[in-house]
Amino acid sequence: MVNLVWWELVRLARRGHTVRSRILLLYALLLAIVVFAFWWSRSTGPVPLFLGTATPIPHTQVADFARSLAFTLLEAQLLLVAIITPAYAAASLSEEKDRGTLSLLLTTALTDRAIVCGKAIARGTLVLAAVASGVPVLVLTAMLGGVGIDLLAAGYALTIGTVILSVGIGVGAACHSPDSRTALIRAYLHSAVLVGGVLIPPFVLLSPFAMLGYYHLELASGSLQVAFGFGYPVGQIAVACVLVAEATRELRNAGVTAGPPSPTAYPEPPQGRASPVVFDAPEILPTGMGELGSTDPVLWKERHAKAHGLWWVTLLIAVAAVIAVALFVGGGWTLTKRAVQALDPDEAFRLVSPGVGSPDHAGLMLMCAGVITSAVYVLPLAVGVTGCIAGERLRGTLDPLLSTRLDRRRILWAKTRAHAEQGLVFAGGAAAALGAGFGAEGGVPLGLAVIAAFLGSVALVTGFGAWLSVRCASPAVAFRLCLPATAVAVSGPMLVWYFTNWESTSPTVEVLAWCAGVFLAAGTSFWWRAGVELERGE
Secondary structure (H helix, E strand, O other), X not given: OHHHHHHHHHHHHHOOHHHHHHXXXXXXXXXXXXXXXXXXXXOOOHHHHHHOOOOOOOHHHHHHHHHHHHHHHHHHHHHHXXXXXXXXXXXXXXXXXXXXXXXXXXXXXXXXXXXXXXXXXXXXXXXXXXXXXXXXXXXXXXXXXXXXXXXXXXXXXXXXXXXXXXXXXXXXXXXXXXXXXXXXXXXXXXXXXXXXXXXXXXXXXXXXXXHHHHHHHOOOOOHHHHXXXXXXXXXXXXXXXXXXXXXXXXXXXOOOOOOOOOHHHOOOOOOOOOXXXXXXXXXXXXXXXXXXXXXXXXXXXXXXXXXXXXXXXXXXXXXXXXXXXXXXXXXXXXXXXXXXXXXXXXXXXXXXXXOOOOOOOHXXXXXXXXXXXXXXXXXXXXXXXXXXXXXXXXXXXXXXXXXXXXXXXXXXXXXXHHHHHOOHHXXXXXXXXXXXXXXXXXXXXXXXXXXXXXXXXXXXXHHHXXXXXXXXXXXXXXXXXXXXXXXHHHHHHHHHHHHOOOOOOHHHHHHHHHHHHHHHHHHHHHXXXXXXXXXXXX
């Protein structure tokens, strides 16, 4: 097993994953510092902050500043680990299945447990080495004072536990899935439940992010505080061991599509004198796919000739849709009651009085409904768009498709359009819910700006995913690289909600307007580049 771990680490280093993961972590920490600086100086604004004319931090608040900064960096590090580790772990064995080398690996003297554990240890070591590169940044926060070694130790203990748990989730998904794409989707869905608690209360209160928050706020003392920071990672490691043991038993399962047909599908051998076997003419069943359109056959094929999705994915989408509808109806009803209440002059004056917060949770409920609905639309869109060309390349059907007389840009447009049309009602619902939620709390301009930013992020995911599909060799790699843009489209409204100054929303409206323009321009540029590279055959 030691040789397998060493070879896996050498192979990952040669492919540049070691340097890439460290740079990604440092970028995440830098982004966390910028966001924290904006939040800490939200009363003065970002311009005086970067020009150096902002009010300096009082000496009495330096300790709180340092401790809050360390907590923010640890949360950012934990979030990045939870995002990248399942992908690295799932690719360890699913890539062997895609290349057809898993059967050769199983013929060696290594046991199934040695193969699974060796792959898992190598991928976990890669991520932990990247985490180690952020130690100097966090140590610098301790030089400001107020940051105890116990907070840093608890943060890194939770990070290590999350890495090990995410590795177990990714390896288990790879052993239970027939290809990389299915393994990647399964890994992130399981990680959203076991690590993030799907960000829905009260389950999110049991996530490692919440445990780090409990330790930072010192909500308890003594043994309970130790359980938050150091006992929770032990539980994560125990769950990871169970997942790895279960994955070991499923390693030799080639998947639901593998294996010969059932023996009953063959005719029985002749008894005595052989007689010819005569089969009846096959019954022609109606396909229900409609007539083949003469204008765009690729679009017709993408719309009608699609494989059925996994039942648990359909169930998860249905549950998310039900939750989103419930939140939307509840928020709309609460907002309606607020509007009726505002008809009373005294109540209307109280609602618009300065210093009075939101009288209810209508905006928050509508925002949560919009975030859930956007995830239901954006995640399948990213999966479909990143696999539209890369999937053909992986199946070996891209060259025959490109050898036809069809225009290549038109092929790319038809495939992308078919995936964008799916669940379009969710995109409209997400835009309506986000606009209503932000508009109810910050006014109509803020609601329109949020809608524009969301639509721009959808354009970014579509264009960037199409370009990655043209550039990457497999859909799994393309989807993994498209995850940052997908995360921006899904989690962006939540960040805007928590960092908005509701007493003065003009800066937020300006930032969202700029983001909408940048997202749209970037998505268009990526889309144009994808068409150019597909035409050139790059």
